[in-house]
Amino acid sequence: MNKIFKSFLRFFLFPRYDDRLILIIAGAFTGICSGIAAVFLAKSIHFITELLYGGTFGWYSVLFPACGAFLSALVLYKVFKDEGAHGVPDVIYSVSKFGGALKLRSSLSRLISSALTIGSGGSAGPEAPVVMSGASIGSNIAKLFKLNSRQRIILVGCGTAGAISAIFNAPISGMIFTLEIIIGEWHSRNIIPIAVAAVTGAQTGWFLKGKKSVFIIENAFNFELHDIVSCIGLAIFTGLASILLTRLMRGMSRLTSRIKLPVWCKAPIGGLMVGVIGLLYPYILGEGYEGIQMMIEGNFDRPDYIIWFLFLPAFYILLKSIATSLTIEWGGSGGIFAPSLVIGAFTGVFYYRVLSFLLPGYIWAGEGWYALIGMTGLIAGIMQAPLTGIFLVVEITGGYGIIVPLILVSAISSHFCRFFEPASIYLRSLVENGKLLRPGTDERVLSDLTVMELIEKDCQVIGQHMILRELVLMLKETRRNYFSVKDEVSGKFVGMVHLNDIRPYLMDDLIYDNVFVYQIMHTDVQTIGLDEDLTKVLELMDYHGLFSIPVVVDGYFEGMISKATLLDRYRKELRVQTAF
Structure with missing residues (x-):
């Protein structure tokens, strides 16, 4: 199929094509497919929501999130036999470790399961x-045309960019999110195909569901210098809210890991708790975009009691954070983008009300303005991705006039969160398990090499009872400085002899027949196995000042790994990974 595709391009379209052109065309096709998938999910969520909540909202509505979470878990784990989790860390890990290889079934399983979770009221x-x-679509298109791992990673990025662009009608955000979070590398070879995919994904979304912003701003906001200065405080507030959501989800994850029930049993428990909260406070259900629109318009609830007026948004911040943790960590399917936007809007409204109460002498820009800025602060903080936070809010609201405060809040919030949480919510589990391998790092380059590829077999193995005279004669026939020592009976590895250990005896041939190998060998030798991580091998060599290290499997010597060979292969692998 790949040869046919290339031949078609060569003879009918582009006589002088190269791999970049193939990736641009394949990226455009990937963007269209992922855009269709995104529209399918958006319409599915809307359909299920209207079906369940379009009429009356009664006491029985408390069961909807539980039923949706139960069906979602069944579909994901029993029907498709797919793994859960947020989805985004899975993609990042696949890109960093397996060259972007993903299963085709994941392209459909997550859409159905998340539509059931979110459409029924789950906070995700x-x-x-x-x-x-x-x-998954991008990965399997690359597989169809037999592209290499580097090209497959780019198409995975194209699929991500097209999907985000279509779901939010935000092509710039789709491209930046992919480069900033998924791939983690800004390189010209990545940017062009991903940008093309983002545009085709957005165009597909516009064609199928209309070209309009997710949120509507009818009137331009007027803000002054004191509003911009006040954004420093808002950035701290959004940073704290980001840390709250991150730690709530972490704590909920640890709690659910101790509950010995299958996921399809735990998911409805979390859904039921969300339903109870939602029965009393409906703003926390589903995506929550209606609540955001109300806050942007300045029409959010305004109770008569001053204390409740001030702290109602803060109460919703806590409730939405808890509901999101219950939904996702108990087994529901969905992401944290939408909840973060809602929590950010609540944070902005809360900050505005406190600011207006404490400093009534100033005319502030308004609740809607602070809600928009708060959304950027949450996205930038919890994902530690400032550019994504800036451009997402700009594109989904069309609010290009507030770019300056968006930049300020995004930068401060992301750095504030990084101080308390070194890894973002997407990368935390990968960092803790040593699975984050970003492009260009030693870990990423060495992850594609194995001990088996580097092992040197031309090593001399000697018995521990060999006399020194025999060993000296062997020196004339080998260039090795190390000799592996084995037990003559069992054949197992017992130590090593280095040339420096023999040197003191070389000038005194009278003792050649009186010194045995076991008397001069080292028994406290650092060894590794065949499945050892090469990053740890290199660290071990540096720590102990070693230039070679023996490979021992089940007690038997297999060969040596030398630092010179390792670094030589590292250099060659780096060339491969950085070449297009």
Whole structure:
């Protein structure tokens, strides 16, 4: 199929094509497919929501999130036999470790399961499922045309960018999210195909569901210098809210890991708790975009009691954070993009009300303005991705006039969160398990090499009872400085002899027949196995000042790994990974 595709390009379209052109065309096709997937999810969520909540909202509505989470878990784990989690960390790990290889079934399983979760009222967003779906589509298109791992990673990025662009009608955000979070590398070879995919994904979304912003700003906001200065405080507030959501989800994850029940049993428990909260406070259900629109318009609830007026948004911050943790960590399917936008808007409204109460002498820009800025602060803080936070809010609201405060809050919030949480919510589990391998790092380069590829077999193995005279004669026939020592009876590795250990005896041939190998060998030798991580091998060599290290399997010597060979292969692998 790949040869046919290339031949078609060569003879009918582009006589002088190269791999970049193939990736641009394949990226455009990937963007269209992932855009269709994103629209399918958006319409599915809307359909299920209207079906369940379009009429009356009664006491029985408390069961909807539980039923949706139960069906979602069944579909994901029993029907498709797919793995859970947020989806985005799975894509990042696949890119960093397996060259972007993803299963085709993930392109559909996450769409169905998340539509059931979110449409029934679960507090989650559609972006993580469409990221997983788009990435899977890109991976399998690369597989269809037999592209290499580097090209497959780019198409995974194309699928991600197309999906995000279509779901939010935000092509710039789709491209930046992919480069900033998924691939983690800004390189010209990545940017062009991903940008093309983002545009085709957005155009597909516009064609199928209309070209309009997710949120509507009818009137331009007027803000002054004191509003911009006040954004420093808002950035701290959004940073604290980001840390709250991150730690709530972490704590909920640890709690659910101790509950010995299958996921399809735990998911409805979390859904039921969300339903109870939602029965009293409906703003926390689903994506929550209606609540954001109300806050942007300045029409959010305004109770008569001053204390409740001030702290109602803060109460919603806590409730939405808890509901999101219950939905995702108990087994529901969805992402944290949409909840972060809602929590950010609540944070902005809360900050505005406190600011207006404490400093009534100033005329502030308004609740809607601070809600928009708060959304950027949450996205930038919890994902530690300032550019994504800036451009997402700009594109989904069309609010290009507030770019300056967006930059300020995004930069401060992301750095504030990084101080308390070194890894973002997407990368935390990968960092803790040593699975984050970003492009260009030693870990990423060495992850594609194995001990078996580097092992040197031309090593001399000697018995521990060999006399020194025999060993000296062997020196004339080998260039090795190390000799592996074995037990003559069992054949197992017992130590090593280095040339420096023999040197003191070389000038005194009278003792050649009186010194045995076991008397001069080292028994406290550092060894590694065949499945050892090469990053740790290199660290071990540096720590102990070693230039070679023996490979021992089940007690038997297999060969040596030398630092010179390792670094030589490292250099060659780096060339391969950085070449297009």
